[in-house]
Every structure is written in C-alpha cells, then in structure tokens.
Amino acid sequence: MxxxxxxxxxxxxxxxxxxxxxxxxxxxxxxxxxxxxxxxxxxxxxxxxxxxxxxxxxxxxxxxxxxxxxxxxxxxxxxxxxxxxxxxxEGRAGKVRLGTSTGVLVHLLPQVLERLARAVADVEVDVVILGSGETMARLQARTLDLGIVALPQAGSPGLDVQPWRSDPMMAFLPPRWTDVPASVTPAWLADRPLVANDASTLMHRLTAGWFGEAGLQPRARIELNYTEAMKSLVAAGYGAAVLPMEWLDEVPADVARLQMRPLDPPLTRHLGLAHRPRALLDAATAEVLRVLLDFTPAAVGAGAGSA
Incomplete structure (x- = not known):
C-alpha cells in the first residue's frame, strides 16, 4: 500500500x-x-x-x-x-544557549526570563555561568548562541557585541564598620581589607584601574570569581568589595544587610550582548535577543567600547 x-x-x-x-x-x-x-x-x-x-x-x-x-x-x-x-x-519556540556571569544570573536574568516566558513561552533558555572571556570563546566555537559580557571586548571575527546596560559600581562594606564616609574614595578604601574579583576578570581590571588613577595598588585579602560569595564575605566582616549595583527595584535581602556607598570618583560597569550577526541568528535566538534589548535601555557611555 x-x-x-x-x-x-x-x-x-x-x-x-x-x-x-x-x-x-x-x-x-x-x-x-x-x-x-x-x-x-x-x-x-x-x-x-x-x-x-x-x-x-x-x-x-x-x-x-x-x-x-x-x-x-x-x-x-x-x-x-x-x-x-x-x-x-517564527521564534516562538526553540532552545537558546546563553552564557552569563553569576551577578547577572542572580539579579537580572530571572526578570528577563520571566518576561521571556510571557512573550514566548515555548522558547527554552539554557543558561551557562561563565566569565566574559569564556563566553566569547564559546560563542566563537558555536557552543553558545548568546552571551552577556562585560565591556569592552576585543574584536572577535564573526561576532557582534552591542551595549546592553550600565550599572554604577558601589563600595560594599561590612555592616559593623563605623565612621564610613558618605562616598568612598580610592585612598580611603585602599587602607581597608579588600575582597576583590579574580585577576582574570574585566571587573578586576576595572577596579584596579580606579585605584590606579589615584596612584594606588592595594592588595586584596582574597580574590574570587563569584559575586555572591564576595558579598557573603563582606557581610561577615572579612573586607570591603567594589561591585556593580545590578538590581532594578528593591534592594535584595542579601544586600540590604550591607553598607553601600557610591564611589568618588564614580565608576561604571558596562555590559553588552554578544552574538553572531543578526542575519545568521535562528528565530528563537533573535527573539531572546529582542527581549533582552527591550528589557532595559542601554545607557553605555563613550568608555564602554564594543567589539
């Protein structure tokens, strides 16, 4: 038959x-x-x-x-x-592999995924926790579809990097410290015990540059590549940290117990979205990119850089 x-x-x-x-x-x-x-x-x-x-x-x-x-x-x-x-x-279903850091994952990505679930419920986003360098490498190797990366990034053939959002860097201080100034200068912070980002990260280089502009090179008591662990050490009184303020509305409970002060001079961490050229994106990846771009307007200044 x-x-x-x-x-x-x-x-x-x-x-x-x-x-x-x-x-x-x-x-x-x-x-x-x-x-x-x-x-x-x-x-x-x-x-x-x-x-x-x-x-x-x-x-x-x-x-x-x-x-x-x-x-x-x-x-x-x-x-x-x-x-x-x-x-x-049409991008209303599929799977997208996204690389991002722990800080973005904890405070920003859940809100992005919530909006994505409302817009395109059948698009599955597989999240991988990576540093920016590894995210770029995996995008180049085609084992990721999208990446949220720190800026600036060196040019990568076949990849586009566009500004996404900017977050002010703040001094995160132990709750029991006294005589804390209204704003924190490099000189004041350099005299305190520090919890720093791992030397391989762009965040480390950003913070080191902030101290370096004041002619200072303080040594950290410990270097980590996990934002939430750094906040836990700050809360325990182990030292102070310079980290981005990544939340949008209410201060998270794990941060509310810390002292936070703006930096003087100000410092900003810039994030970008890395991906293959739009013409080469599958529909699901293009839809996730659209939701990310609509999530919050990028306000990256001239110093952000792009690939």
Whole structure:
C-alpha cells in the first residue's frame, strides 16, 4: 500500500462529518470532482470501499470507519507538527544557549526570563555561568548562541557585541564598620581589607584601574570569581568589595544587610550582548535577543567600547 495522502484523508473525514460530498467540497474549498477524486484514490490505494452512497447522503463502511477514526488522530498530529515548525521558524519556540556571569544570573536574568516566558513561552533558555572571556570563546566555537559580557571586548571575527546596560559600581562594606564616609574614595578604601574579583576578570581590571588613577595598588585579602560569595564575605566582616549595583527595584535581602556607598570618583560597569550577526541568528535566538534589548535601555557611555 502506498503512503496515505493527508489531503485525501482530510477529505474523507470532512465527508464523514458533514454527510455529503457537496458539503465537504464547500468546507474544503475544493471542486466537487476533486473531492470524488480524493475518495477514489484512497479506495484504490486501500483496495476497499470506504463510503456507501445513498439518497440521503453517504455513510462509512467498516473500513471507512476505521480509517476515519485513525485519520482524525493522524491529522491532529500533522497539524500539531506543522504548528510547532511554524513556532520555531517564527521564534516562538526553540532552545537558546546563553552564557552569563553569576551577578547577572542572580539579579537580572530571572526578570528577563520571566518576561521571556510571557512573550514566548515555548522558547527554552539554557543558561551557562561563565566569565566574559569564556563566553566569547564559546560563542566563537558555536557552543553558545548568546552571551552577556562585560565591556569592552576585543574584536572577535564573526561576532557582534552591542551595549546592553550600565550599572554604577558601589563600595560594599561590612555592616559593623563605623565612621564610613558618605562616598568612598580610592585612598580611603585602599587602607581597608579588600575582597576583590579574580585577576582574570574585566571587573578586576576595572577596579584596579580606579585605584590606579589615584596612584594606588592595594592588595586584596582574597580574590574570587563569584559575586555572591564576595558579598557573603563582606557581610561577615572579612573586607570591603567594589561591585556593580545590578538590581532594578528593591534592594535584595542579601544586600540590604550591607553598607553601600557610591564611589568618588564614580565608576561604571558596562555590559553588552554578544552574538553572531543578526542575519545568521535562528528565530528563537533573535527573539531572546529582542527581549533582552527591550528589557532595559542601554545607557553605555563613550568608555564602554564594543567589539
């Protein structure tokens, strides 16, 4: 037996539902001879009569009844398959691999994913916690689709980096420290024990540059590459840290117990979105990128840089 033709199967099911060839032809927007041809070809393929014609319309034979019953399920699955393909093609479904840092993951990404779930519920975002350098490398190797990276980034062939958002850097201080100034200068902070970002990170270089402009090179008591662990050490009184203020509205509970002061001179951490050129993005990745760009307007100044 040759494969079933779904159009012919849909014609048979419609006749069974409406009772006549003429009604099926109108419902399917087919010429009456085409409806007759569909049924004739189905019967020829199956070697069985599917319909019995009478003065009051048609009724299914036993083989016809079996085929209609199974055909409804086949047509339902075919329609669902086509809809899924359309959703993927339009960016309403699919999987996107996103690389980001721990700070972004904790304070920003959950809000982004919430908005994404409302906009495109069937797009699955696989999040990988990485530093900016590793994120860029994996984007280059095509094992990631999108990355949230610190700026500036060196140019990477085949990748675009666009500004996303800017966050003020703040001094995070132990809650029990006294005589804390209204704003923190490099000289004041350099005399205190410090918890710093790992030397391999752009955040470390940004903070070191802030001290360096004042002619200072303080040594940290410990260097980490995990923002939340740094805040925990600050809360325990181990030292102070210079970190970005990444939340949007309420101060998170883990931060509210710390003292925070603006820096003098001010310092800003800039983030960008790294990805392949838009023309090469699949629809799901392009949709996640759109949601990220709509999430908050980028306010990156001239010093942010781009790839």
């Amino acid at each position: 040759r494969e079933l033709n779904l159009d012919q199967l849909r014609t048979l099911v419609t006749i069974a539902d409406l009772g006549t060839f003429a009604a099926a032809a109108r419902a399917l927007h087919l010429a009456p001879p085409t409806v007759s041809l569909h049924i004739g070809e189905l019967e020829s393929r199956l070697g069985a009569s599917l319909l019995e014609r009478g003065s009051r319309g048609v009724r299914l034979t036993a083989p016809g009844g079996v085929l209609v019953e199974r055909g409804r399920q086949l047509l339902k699955e075919a329609d669902a398959t086509l809809e899924q393909v359309r959703r993927v093609a």
